[in-house]
Structure formats: C-alpha cells, structure tokens
Amino acid sequence: ENTADSFFNLEVSRYMLSDYTSATESHMRALNIRQKVFGKDHESTAPSYANLGITQYMLRDYTSATESHKGALNIRQKVLGEDYENTACSYHEPGPTQYMLRDYTSGTGSHMQALNIRQKVLGEDHEKTTDRYHGLGVSQCILKDYMWATESHKWVLNIRQKVLGEDHENISDSYFNLGITQHILRDYTSFAELHKRALNIRQKAFCEDH
Numbered sequence: 001e002n003t004a005d006s007f008f009n010l011e012v013s014r015y016m017l018s019d020y021t022s023a024t025e026s027h028m029r030a031l032n033i034r035q036k037v038f039g040k041d042h043e044s045t046a047p048s049y050a051n052l053g054i055t056q057y058m059l060r061d062y063t064s065a066t067e068s069h070k071g072a073l074n075i076r077q078k079v080l081g082e083d084y085e086n087t088a089c090s091y092h093e094p095g096p097t098q099y100m101l102r103d104y105t106s107g108t109g110s111h112m113q114a115l116n117i118r119q120k121v122l123g124e125d126h127e128k129t130t131d132r133y134h135g136l137g138v139s140q141c142i143l144k145d146y147m148w149a150t151e152s153h154k155w156v157l158n159i160r161q162k163v164l165g166e167d168h169e170n171i172s173d174s175y176f177n178l179g180i181t182q183h184i185l186r187d188y189t190s191f192a193e194l195h196k197r198a199l200n201i202r203q204k205a206f207c208e209d210h
Helices: 002-016 020-038 046-058 062-079 085-092 094-100 104-121 127-142 146-164 169-184 188-209
Strands: none
Touching (some): 046 062, 046 094, 062 085, 062 094, 085 104, 085 127, 094 104, 094 127, 104 127, 127 146, 127 169, 146 169
C-alpha cells in the first residue's frame, strides 16, 4: 500500500507538469499494486480506477477513461451500495467522457443517477446536489432539450438562494446559465433580466473585494 501511495504522489507531481502519459503509467502501477494487496473488489482499489480515468481523459483516450470510471463505479456499487456519496461521484465521473464520445444519452443518465443518490443521501437543499442539477442542465442543453434544461437551472438557482443567499457569486452563475437557455428559447426579455441580475451580483462582489 505504501508503494501504491508513492506512485500516487508521483502522479500528482506529474499532473503539475502536465505529464499525463507518465501520470497514467503511475496510476496503472498503483492500480495493479492495490489489486494485488486488497483484491479487485475493494474500496481502496476504486480511487486508482478513478484517477486513471482522469489522466486518460486528459490524454483524450475517452473510451479507456469511460471503462476506468466504470471500474470504480462497479466496485463502489458492490462494496458501498447504491445510496452512498462516493457511488454518486462514480456515476458522475463517466459523464464528461461519455459526452466526448457523443454518447449524450448515457452522459445524461450518469448525471441523473448521481443526482438521485445525492438527493437521498444529502437532501435537496445541499450545494453538492446543485452541482448535479447543473450537470444535468448542461447535458440537456447538449441534447437540445431546452425546456428541461431551464427547469434544471431553476432548481440550481432555488437551492443556492436558500443555502447561499442572494448575493453569492454562485447565484450569479445560476442567473447566467438560466439566461443562456432563455436566449436559446428566444425569451429575450427574461435573458436580459437574468444577465442583469448576474452582473449586479458580480459588481457587488467585486466592490466588496476591493
């Protein structure tokens, strides 16, 4: 295990140098060691699959990245069960790679699964739940399902207003994202109003920081 950790530390330094090929090799070595030490179906093996998937994504090897993230997901489903935060992360992680492979339906499904788990585990009014609503909104935009994308972005805005308050920078992001869908739907009045609110929040934050 200490040897695997050493490989992980080596990977981090290579990330900083953008040496993703060497980082991928280190992740594969760490994965092999953890499989030997803990076995293939052990929670400690799952992060090695996930880390490997990240470097493969950076190298644009999206097929391998998807398989690595699925490896992490399969382990966590077996070991932790479905309704667990780390399992939600494993559902989310294949999403970007599935989009790059133009498998938009699977990417949306991954976000939906992660959202459902976080709603159960963390509750509706949690910042991590908003992340998954946001991811779902983006995927729905890619699928040109703009009405549903609007609803997802509204959910993000409503939760963030409850949790963070009106003048938080993340509220500005929510107004901006919602405005984009309104523009696509040719609701230019709503678009202008939402972007005006986003700008006002950012101006307040800038003044407070300076």
